[in-house]
Amino acid sequence: MQGLLLFLLAHSATAQPLCQTNEKTYFSCPVAGSHKTASVCGDVRDFERPRLEYRFGTSKHIELIYPALPFESLQKFEFNQAISKPDNSELNELYFKNGDYYYGVTSYIADNEHGRVKERSIAVFDRDQILPKH
DSSP: OEEEEEEEEEEEEOOOOOOTSSSSSEEEOOOTSOOOEEEEEEETTOOOSOOOEEEOOOOOOOOEESSSOOTGGGGGGGEEEHHHHTTTEEEEEEEETTEEEEEEEEEEEEEEETTTEEEEEEEEEEHHHHOOOO
């Protein structure tokens, strides 16, 4: 399958995070049309062993943990952050590659005339969408 394989969006929806009690939940959103959740968990401020993991599945069955080993897990991700003062917005993006698939996790928070807006999304692309065949 080529192109965008999966795009999930949850407007201010909450999901039971797949994180453990001793971890910080950096991101969590329900997967539309299913009982699954995508979460980013860990502790990047742990001086001795900073770690970060992407988890996908349910609390009873986690289907994907990336990276499989937490050793040097922070180096396996790319991060972007943009903050805008006029509308008090914050955009956080996390990217990683797992096999032939590229994942993008996005969290956007802003104030508008209706109040605080929170959007979370996950995009999964196959290799051919990012790197066209020659």
